[in-house]
Amino acid sequence: MLARIVSSVFPLECPGCGRPGDPVCTDCLTRIVPAAIAPPPDGIDAWWAAFSYEGIAREVVARVKYRGAHAVTAWLAGAMVTHLAPPVPSVVTWVPTTPDRRRERGFDHAELLARQVGRRIARPTRRLLSRGPGLPQTGQAAAARRLGPTIAPRTIAPATVLLIDDVTTTGASLHAAAVALQSAGAVRIVALTAARTPLPSRSSAGAPRAGRDLGTRL
Numbered sequence: 001m002l003a004r005i006v007s008s009v010f011p012l013e014c015p016g017c018g019r020p021g022d023p024v025c026t027d028c029l030t031r032i033v034p035a036a037i038a039p040p041p042d043g044i045d046a047w048w049a050a051f052s053y054e055g056i057a058r059e060v061v062a063r064v065k066y067r068g069a070h071a072v073t074a075w076l077a078g079a080m081v082t083h084l085a086p087p088v089p090s091v092v093t094w095v096p097t098t099p100d101r102r103r104e105r106g107f108d109h110a111e112l113l114a115r116q117v118g119r120r121i122a123r124p125t126r127r128l129l130s131r132g133p134g135l136p137q138t139g140q141a142a143a144a145r146r147l148g149p150t151i152a153p154r155t156i157a158p159a160t161v162l163l164i165d166d167v168t169t170t171g172a173s174l175h176a177a178a179v180a181l182q183s184a185g186a187v188r189i190v191a192l193t194a195a196r197t198p199l200p201s202r203s204s205a206g207a208p209r210a211g212r213d214l215g216t217r218l
């Protein structure tokens, strides 16, 4: 809960230029790079991402992930839903973070994003998945990350599900979540993520790094 208190005490300032007022100012918004097109991971029928995970977008995600900053989360969810194509699934859920991370921060940033997305598209947001203790994807060796996290269904899943996550690289987390949802009855699973890591050739060398532990998630 400390993170919530901190985010409510410190005023909003644009991560690109430091200007106070909005989660991202209109000038810096034009500098955010859209996500590169990528095929959906196995088990996912369609996958959209709002931004490329670099520069300002990377800092926006960090503010959601480490601080749970409410206004920034709402802004990011608003940007995400503009990419969603119909038909809209009946229920929204998210790729859960590890229990340790959730305890440490006092919230699950993917859940915060999912609830904001659900509100915007007028669909219920439900906790359909649970995650095994294991290590968070951040900081793991590439080979281990490709295997994906241990994710299991918590309950029977609806036929169509919108799966939310923050950052995706190889799609192993989305794939693991899709397998769990399918085993619980889901038929059509689409994913919407805040950011997708850029292709190696497009990665911007001078992108600002912010916060701590900004390792890449799957």
Ligand SMILES: [Zn+2]
Pocket: 014, 015, 016, 017, 018, 019, 024, 025, 026, 027, 028, 029
């Ligand atoms: Zn700015």
